[in-house]
Amino acid sequence: MKSVLVTGSNGQLGKSIQKVYKKSAKFDFTFTTSKELDITNPELIQDFFKNSNFDYCINCAAYTNVEQAEKEPEKAFEVNAEGVRNLANVCKEKNIILIHISTDYVFDGEQIEPYAVNDVPNPINEYGKSKLKGEEYIQEILTAFFIIRTSWLYNKEFGKNFYKTIIEKAETEEVLYITDVQKGCPTNTENLALFILKLIVSNDTNFGIFHFTDHEVMTWYDFAKRILIENKMINKVKLEKVKNYRTFAARPKNSTLASETNILNNEN
Numbered sequence: 001m002k003s004v005l006v007t008g009s010n011g012q013l014g015k016s017i018q019k020v021y022k023k024s025a026k027f028d029f030t031f032t033t034s035k036e037l038d039i040t041n042p043e044l045i046q047d048f049f050k051n052s053n054f055d056y057c058i059n060c061a062a063y064t065n066v067e068q069a070e071k072e073p074e075k076a077f078e079v080n081a082e083g084v085r086n087l088a089n090v091c092k093e094k095n096i097i098l099i100h101i102s103t104d105y106v107f108d109g110e111q112i113e114p115y116a117v118n119d120v121p122n123p124i125n126e127y128g129k130s131k132l133k134g135e136e137y138i139q140e141i142l143t144a145f146f147i148i149r150t151s152w153l154y155n156k157e158f159g160k161n162f163y164k165t166i167i168e169k170a171e172t173e174e175v176l177y178i179t180d181v182q183k184g185c186p187t188n189t190e191n192l193a194l195f196i197l198k199l200i201v202s203n204d205t206n207f208g209i210f211h212f213t214d215h216e217v218m219t220w221y222d223f224a225k226r227i228l229i230e231n232k233m234i235n236k237v238k239l240e241k242v243k244n245y246r247t248f249a250a251r252p253k254n255s256t257l258a259s260e261t262n263i264l265n266n267e268n
């Protein structure tokens with residue numbers, strides 16, 4: 001039986017892995033929260049891994065507040081870069097395959113076409129820069145790794161995300177102003193969780209960088225409309241497009257990842 005550690009397991013992806021893996025008895029999973037295993041603390045990591053025998057580490061731990069990262073970039077780098085380096089070092093020492101989640105925000109969004117894995121990253125905000133640094137550390141330290149870039153993660157039950165925010169706002173507000181400036185691929189964390197588990201089950205050793213999304217390209221406005229229709233709320237609230245929705249962090253206009261690895265067409 002494969003032994004798998006999941007860090008940052010209280011986040012929306014971590015919870016989705018917990019939900020999805022329960023359907024299978026093929027793994028011996030250890031789930032750690034930020035309180036149980038802070039990836040920024042190298043001594044703690046050494047201690048935690050000392051007597052362990054993990055085959056895989058799925059790193060779901062991250063600093064994910066894109067807006068706040070502009071105000072405190074050092075905190076984003078501490079988790080998304082240095083924390084990831086700590087994990088990569090211990091994975092090397094203990095011969096553990098690291099499965100790490102990265103982001104569409106490593107790209108600047110100026111390209112017209114969807115971004116392929118070999119396109120050159122050029123992040124335009126602190127969150128993206130910190131995630132790219134994490135990717136670079138992994139590639140310097142490890143050969144046995146999967147870096148999975150994904151985009152616009154949401155879950156209908158867990159976490160704070162666009163899907164749940166739209167439903168909450170539609171309950172209380174009359175008009176929702178949603179930007180249609182950026183486009184990307186919303187991705188359900190449960191599909192990503194299934195993709196990750198499949199890498200493990202199949203003993204995949206095709207290591208490197210992957211893009212995984214739910215494929216369908218849309219703007220935030222389109223996504224909001226989809227959510228309202230799906231929840232039979234489209235007549236409850238007025239949806240207005242806005243062009244100049246102001247944020248601290250610059251956002252890539254085109255966040256679309258060419259997602260050659262998709263659970264839906266990768267069933268063989």
Ligand SMILES: NC(=O)c1ccc[n+]([C@@H]2O[C@H](COP(=O)([O-])OP(=O)(O)OC[C@H]3O[C@@H](n4cnc5c(N)ncnc54)[C@H](OP(=O)(O)O)[C@@H]3O)[C@@H](O)[C@H]2O)c1
Nearest residue numbers: 008010011012013034038039061062064101103150152153
């Ligand atoms: N959300 C998106 O739209 C999106 C898009 C593309 C890529 N991603 C990437 O996908 C991955 C999963 O994202 P998510 O949406 O599931 O994130 P999330 O819900 O924000 O969860 C992140 C988890 O990391 C934990 N964490 C933070 N600092 C930590 C530390 N020092 N040590 C250990 N754990 C720590 C957090 O714990 P606390 O709850 O205690 O803070 C939280 O449970 C991340 O790598 C993210 O960068 C996300």
